[in-house]
Amino acid sequence: MAERAPHPGWRRAALHHGLPVGVVLALLLLLWYAAAWALNAPGAIERVLDADAGYTWQELLSTTMSMERPLMPAPHQVLLDTLESLTEWPLDSPRNLLFHVAVTAQSTLLGFVMGTALGLVLSVLIVHSRTLDRALMPWIVASQTVPVLAIAPIVLVILGSLGFSGVAPKAVIAMYLCFFPVTVAMVQGLRSPQRMETEMMHTYAASRWQALWLLRLPAALPYLFPALRVGVAAGLVGAMVAELPTGAQAGLGARLLTGSYYGQTVQIWSALVLSALLGLLLTASVAAVERLVLRKRSGA
């Protein structure tokens, strides 16, 4: 495998790809600081600095970078706020952002697992039943063009009046968001074996189960993983949206909402940064599993 062998030009490759990404990220950071300065300057002049007495641009700059409720917090303010909440408070305190990350991640992962299982079962059924394929599949494909996330408040109301609360409604919303892409991709993947391969299974007198297990499922794996990456990202959005309406006290979505109620901009931004990191972590984990599974398969 090319990846594992020590590549002679790896240092150059790192420079080739890492340097541009680094430059772009540095530019973005610079842009963020510039935006913080530009957006906060009017407020700073009005509320903090004394316009009559005059002020130097250094004073203006330092004020815009350290306002309590800035229109746009500077990156270091967000970083400090995040670090403070991570280190100064115990893990089970709602002031600790990791607590909210854990709440959101829990419902996302639970929904992701349920949605993936449901999608797998349904795709196997669809591939083996002409009726389901003809009657149900078009609706599942069509649902991709519809904002299914809009049903979230209904799901919350229904499950709430049935007595479910806490993690269950959020997981259900994450589940149905994961379920659609997984089903569509798996139906495609389970159908991907060539005619010759399916006919060979037939000549071996393989049963449907054996054909599914030995041929169709392995062939579908490359289709499954991209759908899982899409699904887990969609599930995270679903879990966060599910935290909004019920006035949930915990979770990144609730954190965003309380932040916007009380005008705590720094809090919104640190919740935003952590939800972005959580999204990246979730998709990276799926990608890592993908690499592991697909490598094992190609190596065997």
Place this chain on the structure above:
Amino acid sequence: MTAGQWAAVLLLGALAAWSVVRLAALDASRWAGVATAALFGAWVLVFWEILVRALEVPRVLLPAPSLILEALAAHAPRLWADAVQTVGKAVMVGWALGCGLGFTVALAIDRLPFLQRGLLPVASLTSAVPLVAVAPIAVMWFGFEWPSKAAVVVLMTFFPMLVSTLAGLRAAGMLERELMHSYAASYARTLLALRLPCALPFIVSALKINATLALIGAIVAEFFGSPTQGLGFRISTEAARMNMPLVWAAIVVAAVAGSVAYALLVALERQVAFWHPSVREA
């Protein structure tokens, strides 16, 4: 319900299953497929109506389709105003701006491979990030009206368009490029005559993905705070008031808007990318 009525329902169920199975077993023509799906959908609606009435399911849990239709008719002007607010303003403006910006930036950095190599991984990673969560910030900056929703939509649609356009601009084959080179075609000429046409299928597919994303973005952004109009506002406030038929009616409107937008873009794709294998096969 009496035992006789239950027997009738069961009989109807058997009839429904039989009709769908028989229709699905017909030839493989496209219309048979569409008819099967339509028939299945119609039977689902029929049984939804019957079972909700028979079991007296509370309206809060699941309103009957007839009630949803009633709400749709009774509140038509209000729902139309909501659709205009959300789809006509926030989605359209945001989608057009986001797609336009993504396309423009992709073209602008077409000749700067350094920036491309730096921007592409960052832009791809944003698909894993819940971008819609910037909604509270957008509300703070642009106010409660539709511009804040459009801003969220711009952010959500920008990156898919950027990534797709960059991929599309690289899609032209080496052979064709060398042919253009041998004609001594200028950069602009090659772009117009070869590379942009080759990129069209990528661009149109990004437009399609973005149409759905934009609708989701605008509706979810309205959950975070909005004027007293808009589909997302209607859904969240009426759900809080337990007025479920109207919530379902608003969702029907959103679903129809999404499907119509998608259908229009597929028609556009047939027009501009008719030569591409993925279009010819369909």
